[in-house]
Every structure is written in structure tokens, then in C-alpha cells.
Amino acid sequence: xxxVTQPDIHITVSEGASLELRCNYxxxxxxxxxxxxxxxxxxxxxxxxxxxxxxxxxxxxxxxxEFKRSQSSFNLRKPSVHWSDAAEYFCAVAARGGxxxxxxxxxxxxxEL
Amino acid sequence: ETGxxxxxxxxxxxxxxxxxxxxxxxxxxxxxxxxKQSAKKPLELMFVYSLEERVENNSVPSRFSPECPNSSxxxxxxxxxxxxDSALYLCASSQEGAGANVLTFGAGSRLTVL
Numbered sequence: 001x002x003x004v005t006q007p008d009i010h011i012t013v014s015e016g017a018s019l020e021l022r023c024n025y026x027x028x029x030x031x032x033x034x035x036x037x038x039x040x041x042x043x044x045x046x047x048x049x050x051x052x053x054x055x056x057x058x059x060x061x062x063x064x065x066e067f068k069r070s071q072s073s074f075n076l077r078k079p080s081v082h083w084s085d086a087a088e089y090f091c092a093v094a095a096r097g098g099x100x101x102x103x104x105x106x107x108x109x110x111x112e113l
Numbered sequence: 114e115t116g117x118x119x120x121x122x123x124x125x126x127x128x129x130x131x132x133x134x135x136x137x138x139x140x141x142x143x144x145x146x147x148x149k150q151s152a153k154k155p156l157e158l159m160f161v162y163s164l165e166e167r168v169e170n171n172s173v174p175s176r177f178s179p180e181c182p183n184s185s186x187x188x189x190x191x192x193x194x195x196x197x198d199s200a201l202y203l204c205a206s207s208q209e210g211a212g213a214n215v216l217t218f219g220a221g222s223r224l225t226v227l
Contacts, residue, residue: 004155032214034215041220042220043117043119043203043218044203046215046217049215090156094214098214099144099209099214099216100158100161100169101156101216104155105154105155
């Protein structure tokens with residue numbers, strides 16, 4: 001069965017600092033990989049996705065993520081965090097061609113001004 | 114209206130009540146989903162409907178009853194719930210058969226069971 005681990009429950013960064021949120025997955029083959037963001041009182045918004053090809057993918061709001069097969073990781077990065085990035089971030093995996101997403105437990109990001 | 118709309122946004126009910134959550138998608142998608150989001154737990158997939166047929170039921174208790182009357186609407190009927198059912202219920206939709214399957218989520222219905 002596929003699984004997702006987000007080892008950091010809470011992360012606090014200063015505005016303007018760089019950010020990296022970790023995601024490790026367990027799956028027998030290369031899955032589809034996603035990052036979603038959830039602001040308070042809202043649903044989940046897709047930040048970016050990896051299906052194939054270039055292992056560095058660009059998303060919305062200046063986010064990027066890198067797929068590393070050898071490490072079974074798909075870490076999310078942003079060079080300079082803005083106060084509006086404070087939210088909860090979820091990594092998810094799905095079997096190739098499948099429609100069932102398996103989510104991690106999320107990382108709550110706090111941004112200090 | 115655009116995207117995925119869920120109503121009501123907040124619901125408080127007693128354990129003997131019957132209520133329903135509604136989801137409507139305006140994206141022309143052909144698959145719809147119910148997820149449960151509880152504190153400190155990963156999102157749990159409850160039900161999947163593809164082309165209006167239920168294709169997934171992840172061992173959800175019978176006190177939750179889904180209904181998909183057409184490809185744009187999805188309901189979750191609630192009956193005799195327990196306090197541990199209090200959670201955020203998220204609806205999502207996607208277009209199957211178009212290659213990779215990307216889900217679009219609604220804002221959720223926050224359910225409190227007293």
C-alpha cells in the first residue's frame with residue numbers, strides 16, 4: 001500500500017527566508033506526486049504536481065518541488081516566503097493513472113513578520 | 114458559480130438527527146469524491162463516484178450514505194452520527210480518462226456532532 005510521510009508537523013520561518021517542506025513516500029513504482037495547500041476555513045488548492053519528465057516542477061505562488069527517486073522524496077521549496085504563505089501543506093501520492101490520493105498528515109507553516 | 118461548491122459550510126447536529134451535505138461541481142468533471150479531514154490525521158477517502166456509479170467505499174459506516182444523482186451533484190446523507198464523526202468533510206471532483214487525474218476540492222463542510 002502506498003503511504004506518505006511528512007515528518008514536520010509545524011515549521012516557523014521568517015518572512016523573506018527560504019522554505020523547504022519534506023515529503024517521503026512509499027510506493028512500489030514511481031507514483032504521481034502532488035502538493036496541496038489549505039488556508040484556514042478553505043479546501044485544498046493544488047500547488048504543483050509531478051507525473052513524469054523533468055524532476056524539478058514549478059507550481060503556483062512561486063513554489064517548486066523536486067522528485068528524487070533514490071530518496072523517495074518530493075520536497076517542496078520556496079526561495080522567499082511571504083506572510084500570506086502561512087497555511088497547512090499536504091503532500092499526496094497516487095498510483096499512475098489512478099484516482100485515489102493518499103495524503104500525508106500535513107505541515108503547518110507559520111510565517112513570522 | 115465556479116469550481117466545487119459545498120453547502121452548508123457549517124453544520125451542528127445531534128446524534129439522532131438526519132442531515133445532508135451537498136456538493137456541486139461546475140467544471141464538467143465526471144468523477145466526484147468525499148474525503149473526511151480530522152485533526153492530526155491524514156485525509157481519509159470515503160467514497161468515489163465515477164460516471165455516477167459508486168466505485169469506491171472505504172469501509173465507511175452505514176450511518177454515512179452517499180448519493181450521486183448526476184455528474185454535477187454529490188450528497189452525503191448523515192444519520193445517527195457519533196461525536197467522533199465531527200470533522201471537515203471535503204468534496205472533490207476530477208476528469209477521469211484524461212490522463213493524469215487531478216482533484217479539485219471544495220471549501221468543505223465543518224460538521225459538529227453533539
